[in-house]
Amino acid sequence: MKYDVVVIGGRVAGSTAAYHAARLGLSVLLLERNPEIGTPVQCAGGVSDSFFKSTGLKPLPEFTCTRIRAAAVNGPLGARIVTENPVVRGYILERKSFDKYLALRAAEAGADVLTMSIAGDLIFREGSVSGVVFRGPDGVQEVECGMVIAADGVQSSIARKAGLETGFRPADLCSCVQYEVAGMDVDPETMEFYFGSRFAPSGYLWVFPKGEGRANVGLGIRRKSCSERGPLSYLNRFMEERGFKRIEFNAGAVPVCGPIERTFTDGLLVVGDAAGQVDPLTGGGIHLAAECAKIAGEVAAEAIESGRVDGRFLSRYEMRWRKKIGKNLERSLKFRKILDGLGDKELDALLKSLEGKDLSSISKISLLRILKDYPSMLRILRDIL
Ligand SMILES: Cc1cc2nc3c(=O)[nH]c(=O)nc-3n(C[C@H](O)[C@H](O)[C@H](O)COP(=O)(O)OP(=O)(O)OC[C@H]3O[C@@H](n4cnc5c(N)ncnc54)[C@H](O)[C@@H]3O)c2cc1C
Known part of the structure; x- marks a missing residue:
């Protein structure tokens, strides 16, 4: 067996990377350890309209459950704010159907999809990842490839085998x-x-x-x-x-700690939860996984076409995804630290002070005025805004 790219993990990050690599003309094998794509579900399925805008996907009835138009935030002591700010508009996805849709799209673009196939080891040629050993329905098999995209989720072990630090601490x-x-x-x-x-x-x-x-x-x-x-x-x-x-x-x-330090090495890219590409404030990862996976698929196509799968060439993946989402991730991490520092009383008071306000029209100045009673938060917020 020989492919340009082997993608490990068949959910949002893996299927999206496989789709883009295949649509750009590469031969792609997608390996997923579970018998069925999308199960078991490990997600609440919330995505905003911007997800569809930036990925170009359509919110099809076959994988969307409901249209979301508002969000209500409830405090620990009874405060409650409801906002219809356009940024909260979106959909709740049925992840089982959505993940299946993404895998089907990759297959229709030309990728081979193998379920019940667990990637175990990597094969190296002159220090560069050049193949995968996996256990599938037909036993242990080896597949040769130009490069690998590791999209194997939070417990990722694949990128670590290529020498990258992907392990998360508790x-x-x-x-x-x-x-x-x-x-x-x-x-x-x-x-x-x-x-x-x-x-x-x-x-x-x-x-x-x-x-x-x-x-x-x-x-x-x-x-x-x-x-x-x-x-x-x-x-x-x-x-x-x-x-x-x-x-x-x-x-x-x-x-929710922010991305890992390095997401590429010779013959391998890491994407999605495996790379820590998750918003540290909300824990949302669908949108970021899809955005970064698109970049990974495109960089794989450029690399294979130019015969350059070395880390130096593949570093353009990391440059591109950091340019797109790096600042937002840093900002979210800072906001999460503010929230971490708030006790129940402060949290409730903060929400109460926002009650009845049109959140979309709150300016930096008015937010700072609202938070004037919380000096530690003010300091961090000044930094962020
Ligand atoms: C309870 C919960 C609720 C969430 N709710 C939301 C939400 O509402 N909105 C949102 O945006 N995000 C949410 N998230 C986060 C979101 O689900 C993830 O960020 C996103 O699914 C990451 O996708 P991924 O493809 O990177 O990884 P995963 O979805 O983890 O997929 C990794 C895949 O790799 C496969 N795999 C692993 N190892 C191997 C191997 N060795 N060989 C072959 N296959 C392998 C796994 O079986 C799995 O299918 C939630 C997460 C949880 C846990």
Whole structure:
């Protein structure tokens, strides 16, 4: 077996990279360890309109559940703000169908997709990654390739085998648990967020409506807060209080520490959660994974075409994705640090001071005025704004 590119991991990052590499004329093999693309689900599926705008994808009914027009933020002590700011507009995706759609799109562009195929080891030629050993339905196989794209998620082991530092420490991760629930009376167009130590210390709880009384109800807690009570105990308490009916459970971790230091080496690129390309404030990774994977697929095509898969050539991948999203990731990390520093009272007071205000028209000056009672936050905010 011989391909220009082997992509490891068949979800958002992997299928998107495979699609772009294949559409640009490369021979591509996509390996996914699970028998079915998109399952088990490990995501709430929230994406904003800007995701569709920048990826060029259409919000097709086959993978979108609901149109979101508003977001409500609930404080720990009763404060609540609702915003219809255009930046919150978007969709809740049915990830099972969406991931399948992306893999199908890659296959239609020419990529070969193999499920139940676990990449184990890398093969090197003169120090550069030049193949993959994987265990598939037909046993252990070797595939030769020009280069590899590692899109194997938060527990990524592939890039580490090529010498990159992709391991996340427990403190870098947000532990997430989620139920899909049914028979709920919720506004189908509003995403609800709950903050504070009662709901999700150093994280947040979400209720994302999926239409027809269904919703994804979950929460993420940074690992350092998990020592006393696990995330599931917070979620179960919320579920019991609301009387929600569970139909599915899933769990996963999200890296919220910012991206890894280096995302390329000789013959290999890393993309998506494996590269830490996740917004550290929201934990959202779908949009960033797709954007960076497109760049990875394009750089792979340039590299194969010019016969240059060395790290020096592939460094253009890192330059391009950092130029596109690097500043936003840094800003989000700073904002998350502000939130981390807020106690329940401060958090609630901050939300109360924003109640009834048109958030889209809040200027830097008015935000600074609102926050004048919180000197530590003011300092960080001045830095950010
Ligand atoms: C509970 C939860 C809720 C979330 N909600 C949202 C949200 O609402 N909005 C949002 O934008 N983001 C959300 N995220 C984050 C988002 O799901 C991820 O950032 C995104 O899915 C990352 O995609 P990926 O393709 O990089 O990685 P993954 O989705 O982790 O995919 C990696 C794939 O690689 C495969 N794989 C791993 N190792 C191997 C191997 N050796 N061989 C072959 N295959 C392998 C895995 O089976 C998997 O299919 C959430 C995350 C969690 C855990």
